[in-house]
Amino acid sequence: MPINIEPLRKILELEHNKGYVDSAVIGGLDKFLRRWSSQAIESITNPQLLNHFHRLVNSSYASMTKQQRQEWVAAVLTFLVEAERREEEKTEVKLPPVASRLSSEARKQRMAVNQSIESPITVIKGVSSSLATKFNKLGVKTVRDLLYFFPRRHLDYSQTKSISQLSEREEQTIIANVWQAQVTMLGGRRGTEAIVGDETGNVRVVWFNQPYLAKKLPTNTRIVLSGRVSLFHGRHVFESPEWELVEDRELIHTGRLVPLYPLTQGLRPRQVRKLMKGVIDQWAGQLEDFLPPELKERCNLLELAQTITQAHYPDDEFVKDKARVRLAFDELLLLQLGVLSRKRDWQESRPGNPFDTKTVVLDTFLKSLPFELTTAQQKVLRELLADLQQPRPMSRLLQGEVGSGKTVVATAALLMAAANGYQGAFMAPTEILAEQHFTTISELLSRVSPQEDEGYLRSYPGLLSHPLTVALLIGDISQARKQELHQRISDGDIDIVIGTHALIQAEVEFHRLGLAVVDEQHRFGVTQRAALRQKSFNPHVLVMTATPIPRTLALTLYGDLDLSVIDQLPPGRQVVRTKWLKPAQRESAYAFIRRQVADGRQAFIICPLVEESEVIAAKAAVAEYERLSREVFPDLHLGLLHGRMSAVEKDKVMRLFRSGELGILVSTPVVEVGIDVPNATVMLVESADRFGLSQLHQFRGRVGRGQEQSYCMFLAENPSEVGRERLDIIERIQDGFQLAEEDLRLRGPGEFFGTRQSGLPDLRMAKLSDVPLLELARSEAIRLFQIDPGLEKPEHHLLTKELARVWQQGAAEWS
Ligand code: ADP
Ligand code: MG
Numbered sequence: 001m002p003i004n005i006e007p008l009r010k011i012l013e014l015e016h017n018k019g020y021v022d023s024a025v026i027g028g029l030d031k032f033l034r035r036w037s038s039q040a041i042e043s044i045t046n047p048q049l050l051n052h053f054h055r056l057v058n059s060s061y062a063s064m065t066k067q068q069r070q071e072w073v074a075a076v077l078t079f080l081v082e083a084e085r086r087e088e089e090k091t092e093v094k095l096p097p098v099a100s101r102l103s104s105e106a107r108k109q110r111m112a113v114n115q116s117i118e119s120p121i122t123v124i125k126g127v128s129s130s131l132a133t134k135f136n137k138l139g140v141k142t143v144r145d146l147l148y149f150f151p152r153r154h155l156d157y158s159q160t161k162s163i164s165q166l167s168e169r170e171e172q173t174i175i176a177n178v179w180q181a182q183v184t185m186l187g188g189r190r191g192t193e194a195i196v197g198d199e200t201g202n203v204r205v206v207w208f209n210q211p212y213l214a215k216k217l218p219t220n221t222r223i224v225l226s227g228r229v230s231l232f233h234g235r236h237v238f239e240s241p242e243w244e245l246v247e248d249r250e251l252i253h254t255g256r257l258v259p260l261y262p263l264t265q266g267l268r269p270r271q272v273r274k275l276m277k278g279v280i281d282q283w284a285g286q287l288e289d290f291l292p293p294e295l296k297e298r299c300n301l302l303e304l305a306q307t308i309t310q311a312h313y314p315d316d317e318f319v320k321d322k323a324r325v326r327l328a329f330d331e332l333l334l335l336q337l338g339v340l341s342r343k344r345d346w347q348e349s350r351p352g353n354p355f356d357t358k359t360v361v362l363d364t365f366l367k368s369l370p371f372e373l374t375t376a377q378q379k380v381l382r383e384l385l386a387d388l389q390q391p392r393p394m395s396r397l398l399q400g401e402v403g404s405g406k407t408v409v410a411t412a413a414l415l416m417a418a419a420n421g422y423q424g425a426f427m428a429p430t431e432i433l434a435e436q437h438f439t440t441i442s443e444l445l446s447r448v449s450p451q452e453d454e455g456y457l458r459s460y461p462g463l464l465s466h467p468l469t470v471a472l473l474i475g476d477i478s479q480a481r482k483q484e485l486h487q488r489i490s491d492g493d494i495d496i497v498i499g500t501h502a503l504i505q506a507e508v509e510f511h512r513l514g515l516a517v518v519d520e521q522h523r524f525g526v527t528q529r530a531a532l533r534q535k536s537f538n539p540h541v542l543v544m545t546a547t548p549i550p551r552t553l554a555l556t557l558y559g560d561l562d563l564s565v566i567d568q569l570p571p572g573r574q575v576v577r578t579k580w581l582k583p584a585q586r587e588s589a590y591a592f593i594r595r596q597v598a599d600g601r602q603a604f605i606i607c608p609l610v611e612e613s614e615v616i617a618a619k620a621a622v623a624e625y626e627r628l629s630r631e632v633f634p635d636l637h638l639g640l641l642h643g644r645m646s647a648v649e650k651d652k653v654m655r656l657f658r659s660g661e662l663g664i665l666v667s668t669p670v671v672e673v674g675i676d677v678p679n680a681t682v683m684l685v686e687s688a689d690r691f692g693l694s695q696l697h698q699f700r701g702r703v704g705r706g707q708e709q710s711y712c713m714f715l716a717e718n719p720s721e722v723g724r725e726r727l728d729i730i731e732r733i734q735d736g737f738q739l740a741e742e743d744l745r746l747r748g749p750g751e752f753f754g755t756r757q758s759g760l761p762d763l764r765m766a767k768l769s770d771v772p773l774l775e776l777a778r779s780e781a782i783r784l785f786q787i788d789p790g791l792e793k794p795e796h797h798l799l800t801k802e803l804a805r806v807w808q809q810g811a812a813e814w815s
Contacts, residue, residue, distance in 0.1 A: 005080045008036055012073050020069040022062060029061040041246065046160055046175075048315075049083055054250040058281075117143040117286050124279060137264045146279050147287065147308050150327075150765070151259030154314065157226035157242065158256050164200035166229050166236050173226040173255045174198065175246065181217035196223060203229075205238040213243075222246035226254035250313075252277045257314045276312055284308040290798035291330070295780060302326045325773065328766035332556070332777035334806045335763070337791075337799075339559035340781050343395060344789075346560065352393035352538050353514050355420040357385040361463060365415055368447040369408065376568035377405050383564045384413050387540065388515070394540035397558050400566030401736045402546045402701025403573065403676075409566070410517045411441050413542060418468055418495035422514025425539075426498045429520045431474045431647050432654065436676065437519070438472040438498045445470065457485070457494070464495075473499040473508070474647055515540045520547070546701065547694045548736040550744050551771075555778055556763075567737075575734055576704040578712045580688070580727040589684055589713050590632050596682050596711075597636055597663040603682035604702055605666045617668045618644035624686075625666040633664060641667040669695070678706030688714030689723030693743040696730045722746060 011032065015024035025032045037057045044050045056076050064072060121127050121135055121143055135141075140149050160173045179202065181194035186206055192213040194205045205225060207213050217223065227241025244254040252258070252273050261272045289296075289304035296303070302310065302319075307326040314320030366373070373381065380398060387394035400406045414424035426441070428434040442451060442458055445468070449460035452467075456477060461467040471494045473485055488494050492511030497503060501518075516539045543561060554563055581589055593603045607617075607624045625640040639653045639662040656662045658677050665680075669691070683703045688696060696714065704710035714727055729742050766773070784791065784799075791800045 004040070005084060008033075008040075009077065009080055012077055015069075016073055020066050020073070022069075033057050033061070044083065048158060048160075048256060049079075050246070051250045051256055052079060052315075053083075058249075115143075117147065117283055119143055121146055124275075124282075126275065126278070134264055134266050138262055138267075143279065143283055144287075146276070147283060149261070149276070150311055151261050153260050154257040154320065155226070155242075155260060156317075157254050157258050158316070160255065162200040163196075163198050163203050166203065168229055168231055168236070171226065171228060173224060174203070175222065175224050175255070176203070178217045178219055178221045178223055180219060181214045183211040183214045192217075196225070203236050203238060204232075205241060205243075207240050210240075216245075217243075224251060224254040226258065250277070252313065257316070257320060259312055280309055280312050288798050290802040291333075292795050292799065295784075299329065299776060299780065301329060324765055327764075328770065328773055329777055331763050331766045332774055333781055334803055335556060336559055336778045336781035337784065337803050338807045339556075340785060341803075343560035344785070346395055346538075347392040351391055352540060353420075353422060354391045355388040355416050355422070355514070355540075357388055357416050359416070359419050361415055361419040362412060364463065365412060365444075365448055369444070370447070371570065373408070374405065374566070374568050374570055376400075376566045377409055380564045380566050381409050381412060383562075384409065384542065385416070387562070388413065388416055393538045394515075394542065395561050396542050396564055397554065397561040398542060398544045398564045398566070399548050399554070400544070400546065401548065401569060402698065403705050404546075404566040404569050406519075406544050406546070406566060407437065407440055408444065410519075410542060410544060411444055413515060413540075414441075414496050414517060415468075417515040417540075419464055420514065422512050423489070423492065423494065423510050424496045424515045424517065425503050425510070425513060426496065426517045427501050427503050427519065428498070429501065430643075431500055432641075432650055433519065434474055434498055434500050435472065435647070435651055435654070438470070440676070441470060441496070441498065456481070468496070469494045470496045470498065473497055473503060475500070475502060477647075513539045515542065518543045520545060546698065546736075548740045550737070550741050553740075553744060555774060559778070572707065574704055574709060576683075576700050576710045576712050578700060578714070578731050578734075580714045580716065580731050583715065583717050586715060589715070592711070592713075593664065593682050593684065594633065594636070600660075600679075601681040601708060602657065602660065602662070602677065602679050603664045603684065604680060604699075605664060606683070606685040606699060607666065607668055608687040615644065618642040621666065621668045628664070628666060636663045637661060638664045638666055641665060643668060669699075676705060677702070679708075680705070681708050681710040683710075683712045685712075685714050687716065689716035689719035689727060691726075693726050693730060693739050693746070694736075696726065697736055697739050700730070 011024045011029070015022070015029065018024060022029055034057075037053070041050070041053070044053060056072070056079055059072060061069060061072065115123050120132065120141060122129055122132050124143065124146075127135075135146070135149075138149070140146055156171055157173045159171065160175065163174055163176065166172060166174070174196075176196035176198045179195045179197055181192060183190055184193040184206075185191070186193070186208050189209055190211040192207040192210050194214075194217055195202055196205055197203070222245065224244045224246060225238055225241040226243075227238055229236045230239055231237070242253045242258065244251055253270060259273060259276070261267075261269065261276065263269065263272065284305045287304050287308060291301065291304070295301075301307075302322050302325075304326070307323045310319045310323035311327060314323065380400075384394070384396065384398075387396060398406055398409070410426065414426060417424035426434075426437055428437055438456075445451065445458075445460050445463075449463045449468070452459040452461070456472040456474075457469065458471075459467045459469045471485055471489070473482070473489075477485075485494070485497075486508060489497055490509040490511055497508075497510075502508075504516075518541065543558075549558070551563075554561075593605075596603060605624075605628065607621045621640060621642040625638060629638045639657050641650060641653050645653070653662070653665070657665045657680075660679060680703050683699055685691070685696070685699050691699070700712045703712060714730065716723060716727060719727060725746065729739065729746075733739050733742065784796070787793075788796055791803070
């Protein structure tokens with residue numbers, strides 16, 4: 001039976017001619033529509049059309065503005081044309097997406113004013129406090145949370161077929177009449193069996209374990225079924241399909257893209273879908289769209305209300321994707337606005353300390369080096385010097401592959417601080433590394449000037465107008481000595497202090513901190529950086545990392561920093577041969593180490609990763625060290641390094657290893673970062689599958705630092721699939737940046753560095769691999785600050801509000 005659309009068309013045309021005053025039909029258009037639609041609905045056989053139809057007729061014409069009426073009438077007329085055509089063709093055609101804005105707009109006006117979207121979800125009709133508790137478990141507390149409670153994915157049930165067209169396996173939808181439904185035994189348990197039919201034939205449907213369904217499907221009910229069909233005794237059977245009666249409302253479980261929501265105990269899919277549909281229809285229109293209209297237009301983004309609607313119940317794949325893009329853009333834009341405003345605070349709230357960098361000191365230092373800086377080092381040094389001359393504090397992230405020579409560049413910058421009468425601080429994540437930096441810097445400086453050694457305090461006369469003093473400040477020097485150092489630092493008597501992040505802890509007062517260099521930034525969070533700033537006069541900050549971060553991620557997580565990259569290794573560096581070994585190959589690995597040591601080389605053996613706890617890791621390392629010393633290499637000199645040793649002990653072992661007296665260094669993963677022993681050529685890592693890609697790359701970076709060919713061996717007992725993939729990748733790829741991209745891909749955006757911990761807002765829709773969108777968001781954020789530096793203009797009011805809302809958590813840490 002075709003739809004009789006003529007009466008409606010006539011009335012709408014009349015309504016148009018009369019100027020949308022709701023006079024075309026006695027009793028009003030709404031009343032007519034309700035009558036007309038209850039008949040028309042019977043004859044619409046296409047589920048998409050049906051949905052579209054519901055959305056249109058559920059609007060209240062009476063409460064629309066004239067403009068809205070005009071749009072609505074046009075939309076319905078278009079719909080009628082489409083419906084007619086489809087009925088003729090009886091084929092599958094995609095409809096253009098419709099905005100459900102009209103209906104939600106209309107409802108918004110009727111809404112009680114005191115219920116805001118920030119209300120708890122119990123304000124929603126049908127949400128009891130026990131249901132609310134279940135949602136709370138999923139992190140949903142307010143109506144807003146529900147609107148942003150997105151499906152994990154959608155099932156594509158939009159492909160409608162007639163029964164004669166059904167085929168096995170694919171997801172498909174039919175609209176049919178129920179001929180008969182009954183409770184029956186299925187696989188030994190009670191279930192429901194039904195026979196349904198359309199004009200092309202009949203098909204059997206079974207639902208396992210759902211005997212109660214039989215009652216809901218009386219004969220002659222019209223039903224929509226979506227799901228897969230299988231063959232049973234040569235005939236098609238729908239097995240436990242999603243079902244839905246053709247009623248006076250939009251389809252939500254069948255015949256369309258159907259959302260699959262995250263669930264928790266006691267929440268059923270159909271229940272959640274139904275609830276969500278109601279919530280979206282009622283509340284999405286209440287969300288204030290915080291993006292300025294011209295930005296949306298420029299970036300071709302959907303309206304917020306439409307975005308939310310389409311993210312849950314999309315008209316088709318195309319709009320669904322547009323909704324995702326808008327949501328991802330919002331997250332990235334707010335993130336960028338946040339980090340950029342932090343940068344502005346940092347750089348503009350208090351003046352910095354401009355350095356004079358055209359000093360002979362720098363030239364003297366560079367000339368004294370036993371090598372020429374690489375082109376990349378020179379470029380980065382220029383970038384640093386340009387920053388240091390500015391009256392606003394530097395805020396820069398220096399990325400460079402292990403061994404690319406960041407330390408030299410940082411030393412030059414620290415010298416600039418000292419030459420300008422400021423102090424410099426150099427912070428490392430561990431004491432071993434702090435000591436190593438101290439040694440390295442001492443070596444570099446002693447080429448320029450003879451050193452006067454007082455252990456942890458060294459002095460270099462002749463380079464500056466006063467003797468340059470460099471101190472190492474670490475946890476386990478004597479209390480008296482520590483106090484003395486603190487005193488001298490606060491007197492301004494020490495130029496460069498090297499230490500762990502403890503340097504910025506309360507008791508150290510700098511006299512005039514001009515530059516802080518932070519090594520290995522991924523362990524040095526944003527909060528610490530903020531603390532540093534509290535320490536003194538807004539120092540220049542240089543953050544260095546040997547863990548290359550993909551550019552997208554750097555812009556996201558460290559968008560408040562400028563980026564410099566040393567993308568070149570000093571000449572003569574070789575490719576480290578990397579191999580993933582099976583447990584059976586352990587003996588031959590030991591034999592290989594033995595040969596290398598016999599040739600005068602040295603090796604690292606990294607102990608199995610036991611626990612995060614240092615105590616347990618240390619125990620395991622001791623055991624492994626003893627086993628190797630006794631059973632495997634009784635004739636060689638082995639050293640042991642773990643985090644529970646005192647700094648003096650560690651230092652002693654490192655010295656012995658560096659000087660070549662130890663052939664093998666057995667260590668917990670603490671050795672991971674920064675250790676520099678050019679004669680070491682073998683790295684053997686136990687339980688390598690349990691480390692991340694960047695960590696494995698760090699291990700590999702410990703060797704291959706001298707002239708000899710070096711080797712990296714990764715042992716893995718029983719790697720998981722991801723573990724195996726990582727090992728494959730690390731075998732294949734040498735380049736740190738490429739590895740970082742792979743790491744990002746493997747770990748996904750959420751886990752990579754854990755944005756949660758970093759005090760940044762969560763990214764739920766944005767993919768960090770989406771470079772163009774990220775760059776768009778960043779450029780829009782920059783543009784916004786250009787046209788409205790404080791985001792104070794009225795048209796940015798909503799945006800400012802949203803920014804504050806999203807950054808609420810992080811903000812606490814920052815103020
Ligand atoms: P990173 O801190 O980036 O890992 P380092 O600064 O520790 O690297 O440098 C690694 C090694 O390379 C050091 O022994 C250093 O002296 C040496 N080195 C640094 N720059 C150069 C260069 N331009 N040419 C040769 N060797 C260099
Ligand atoms: Mg280093």
